[in-house]
Amino acid sequence: MSRRLTVDVAIIGGGLVGSSAALALRDMGFSVALLDKGFCGAQASGVNYGGVRRQGRPIEQLPLSQRAHAVWPRLKALIGIDGEFLRSGHLKLARNEADMASLEAYAEAVAEQGLDLELIGHNGLRERFGWIGDGVVGASFCAGDGHANPRLVSTGFAAAARRAGVDVMENTAVAGVTRDGDSFALEAAGNLTLRARFVINSAGAWAGPFAESFGEPVPLSRIYPSMVVTEPMEPVMTVNIGMEGGGIYARQVERGNVVVGGERALPLADPDFSRPRGDGAIAIMNNAAALFPGLRHAQAIRFWSGTEGAMPDRNPVIGPSGTTPGLIHAFGFTGAGFQIAPGVGEVLAELVRDGATETPIAAFSIGRFQANSARTDAGSGAGQNQEPQH
Amino acid sequence: MSERPQPVIVGAGPAGIRAAEALVAAGLRPLVVDEAPSCGGQIYRQRLAPDERSTRDLYGSEAQKAEALHRDFAALDGKLDYWPQALLWNLRDGRADIMVAGTSRQVAYDGLLLATGATDRILPIPGWTLPGVFTLGGAQIALKSQGCAIGSRSVFLGSGPLLYLVAWQYMKAGAKVAAVLDTAPFAAKFNLLRGLPLFPGIVLRGMRMTAELKLAGVGLHYGVADPRIEGKNAVETIAWRQGGLEHRLACDGIGYGLALRSETQLADLAGCRFAFNQRDRAALPERDAAGRTSVPGVYLAGDGAGIAGADAAERAGERAALALLQDRSLSPDAARAAVLEAELARIGRFREVLEAAFPFPAHWAKDIADSTILCRCEEVTAGEVRAAIGQFGVHELNRLKAVSRIGMGRCQGRVCGSAAAELLAHETSRGIEAVGRLRSQAPIKPVPLTLALAAQQEAAE
Numbered sequence: 012m013s014r015r016l017t018v019d020v021a022i023i024g025g026g027l028v029g030s031s032a033a034l035a036l037r038d039m040g041f042s043v044a045l046l047d048k049g050f051c052g053a054q055a056s057g058v059n060y061g062g063v064r065r066q067g068r069p070i071e072q073l074p075l076s077q078r079a080h081a082v083w084p085r086l087k088a089l090i091g092i093d094g095e096f097l098r099s100g101h102l103k104l105a106r107n108e109a110d111m112a113s114l115e116a117y118a119e120a121v122a123e124q125g126l127d128l129e130l131i132g133h134n135g136l137r138e139r140f141g142w143i144g145d146g147v148v149g150a151s152f153c154a155g156d157g158h159a160n161p162r163l164v165s166t167g168f169a170a171a172a173r174r175a176g177v178d179v180m181e182n183t184a185v186a187g188v189t190r191d192g193d194s195f196a197l198e199a200a201g202n203l204t205l206r207a208r209f210v211i212n213s214a215g216a217w218a219g220p221f222a223e224s225f226g227e228p229v230p231l232s233r234i235y236p237s238m239v240v241t242e243p244m245e246p247v248m249t250v251n252i253g254m255e256g257g258g259i260y261a262r263q264v265e266r267g268n269v270v271v272g273g274e275r276a277l278p279l280a281d282p283d284f285s286r287p288r289g290d291g292a293i294a295i296m297n298n299a300a301a302l303f304p305g306l307r308h309a310q311a312i313r314f315w316s317g318t319e320g321a322m323p324d325r326n327p328v329i330g331p332s333g334t335t336p337g338l339i340h341a342f343g344f345t346g347a348g349f350q351i352a353p354g355v356g357e358v359l360a361e362l363v364r365d366g367a368t369e370t371p372i373a374a375f376s377i378g379r380f381q382a383n384s385a386r387t388d389a390g391s392g393a394g395q396n397q398e399p400q401h
Numbered sequence: 402m403s404e405r406p407q408p409v410i411v412g413a414g415p416a417g418i419r420a421a422e423a424l425v426a427a428g429l430r431p432l433v434v435d436e437a438p439s440c441g442g443q444i445y446r447q448r449l450a451p452d453e454r455s456t457r458d459l460y461g462s463e464a465q466k467a468e469a470l471h472r473d474f475a476a477l478d479g480k481l482d483y484w485p486q487a488l489l490w491n492l493r494d495g496r497a498d499i500m501v502a503g504t505s506r507q508v509a510y511d512g513l514l515l516a517t518g519a520t521d522r523i524l525p526i527p528g529w530t531l532p533g534v535f536t537l538g539g540a541q542i543a544l545k546s547q548g549c550a551i552g553s554r555s556v557f558l559g560s561g562p563l564l565y566l567v568a569w570q571y572m573k574a575g576a577k578v579a580a581v582l583d584t585a586p587f588a589a590k591f592n593l594l595r596g597l598p599l600f601p602g603i604v605l606r607g608m609r610m611t612a613e614l615k616l617a618g619v620g621l622h623y624g625v626a627d628p629r630i631e632g633k634n635a636v637e638t639i640a641w642r643q644g645g646l647e648h649r650l651a652c653d654g655i656g657y658g659l660a661l662r663s664e665t666q667l668a669d670l671a672g673c674r675f676a677f678n679q680r681d682r683a684a685l686p687e688r689d690a691a692g693r694t695s696v697p698g699v700y701l702a703g704d705g706a707g708i709a710g711a712d713a714a715e716r717a718g719e720r721a722a723l724a725l726l727q728d729r730s731l732s733p734d735a736a737r738a739a740v741l742e743a744e745l746a747r748i749g750r751f752r753e754v755l756e757a758a759f760p761f762p763a764h765w766a767k768d769i770a771d772s773t774i775l776c777r778c779e780e781v782t783a784g785e786v787r788a789a790i791g792q793f794g795v796h797e798l799n800r801l802k803a804v805s806r807i808g809m810g811r812c813q814g815r816v817c818g819s820a821a822a823e824l825l826a827h828e829t830s831r832g833i834e835a836v837g838r839l840r841s842q843a844p845i846k847p848v849p850l851t852l853a854l855a856a857q858q859e860a861a862e
Contacts, residue, residue, distance in 0.1 A: 050795075050797060050800050052803075053799075053800065053803070057803060091792070092792075162803040162804060163804060166793050166795075166800070166803060166804050167793070170792065170793045170794055173794060241850065242810075242811055242847065266779075277493075277494075279672070280672060286493065286670075286842070286843065287843070288493060289490075289491040289493065289496070289498035289505065289507060289843070290498075290507065290854055292491070292843070292844075293505060293852055293853075293854045294854075296848075296849075296850040296851070296852060297850070297851065297852075297853075297854075299850055300850040300851045306850055307850070307851060308849070308851075309849070309850050310811075310847035310848060310849055310850070311844060311847060311848050311849070311850055311852075312810060312811050312813070312844075312847045313809065313813065313842050313844070314842055314843050314844065315842055
């Protein structure tokens, strides 16, 4: 039994980027189909750490990040739930003077971007954040950042899109997309044929083949951030914690559970799924117990991981295809997609409606790989265990 | 031979013990990992400290089997490695992470035999989280292991053979049993007659227990509907409906359970393929008649792969061990394997009879009140689950977990998972087989953040 459908915009990938774009486009009056090979929000968008922060991002991401920053407090009005978003502030710790110097350099570099970073010395930390253990010399605090529940936010955007009239099709993998006259033809699971004037490729770690089929190969790889969560504890951690140079990041949710990340997981036989390694999880747990004395007697109740698309320069691909009119890419957020995704969704909708956006996105052009001009970002401490910059 | 890593057996209940015995008999030296301080599993659990009770007091008609298992396992001392009070909390890439006394050791294995057993299946009812409410298995552990009763006036509620067995054991031990409340109708018990030709001894023993309970003045109630446990800070009364009439009874301890559910987390972490089992209303790791899974070198035995009871577990443990030996080209006794398989098939047929005699309460998902706690770890009510299903439009169990928190807490859905699946199936008008199963995550039980990682040499022993 075959099915045919014609829409203005077909979106491949129901993560936070795809579903927030779907919602924005629907609000503009477009007919939209949102397709996911599994369940919307079940991959990187839904299983990430949940940090909502601008601090630490490369400077070229900050305009987009600021745009998203304005969306987060409006979630309730936008998707019907607040997604447990908490503007707690984000505190990035420095283990030594060199790390502190790099926090200071970052604060100076982004001084004009409106992050309002506050540098805090050792004594200030002891006074204000006494629950942090020894071995930290200072920190940089971004009061406007926070954290949220990715499981709810990502699924919530897709659910809101569905309520707004988007045709949300889960378990509907797209087998192929072709340009056909002045529109696209998509072949999807369940003998579904879709025609669309625009296609948004927001397929995350699975976006590569779609770009390649339009003559735009990208060096997209996969990373598997690894997380541990404790049983509910007394509320002590008032802010979202990061570490300059990476290694550990942690936040306490309202219910009391502490989510701690670090290390990397490994893919399973089916590389779409991954699981933390035992020794990696132990390293995260031990680090957390050492950094936060209040967690010394806590139990870890669950580990998890997810599959995230990563680019070598740690910047995403966002913007129109260089080869095919009507095709727009948005993927490769390299563990940094959660916070900016709602802003990216708005930008994508503008690209469809107006063919342009006022938010600067030139740095994320897919053309940077075609031109053989791979750039490295100016972010600090690009180590293996870098805190995901959600 | 000696450079191959040793096989690992998880669980030292009837299945694990018989498996270990067969491997040792063939000249292998397995590592047996068990959470309990001493062998026997749940059914043949040993007391924590010696007391005046005889094995007959502890295990009743099963005393001889218990004694034999304990004795046979003790006789393997020196021929295997045995880690009691050890938690295998993670499996990956042919390695097991095992916590022993606060330290985690990584053990490479060649052959993994999972005999992980079962726990009580619970469907939440009003008041089920009050102090004084235990699972039937928990009530039995209190009695067997520690020689204490769950209350001075205990009520046993639910369905399944364990319901009558535990009530009878309490009565025999001198504890006051206020009532046995069976959620299945009395008529269902006639199905047991079909089991007479298969296992007359078991059927007659069950009848004798029921008769002795009755003689002792214990009220036996069938077709119990809408049970509610009431009390301010602890259990005070239980209320239920029966034949359209409302009943109440004062009590201070309740043992509750609706048959058993398999402990399948490790099979899942090992990568075994699962299939839905209609009789157990659960997704179970697939195994062939010998106990082989879809993953080469991983074997299943006992209730951990589908409920069949202790007698089946002994045979399945031995049978799976023979499969492991065969896969290592150690040519085990083929005739023995055939006998074991035939006996297992006969027990399997008896299981169908028991399921008919103690049927699953089909109306539970429809009837559960919104205010009842469904997931006690995360304190999620049935109403909140219903709301999440509606709000997010989910129809798959892991998605329900993501948006409602059910199964995310300390027990990882081992307690509420069955109930959540039933509720999701009902709310989305799907069959229970269509809602999926919770993906297991390590650690399978909580581990301390300060868990130490053993040096690699130590792990190799």
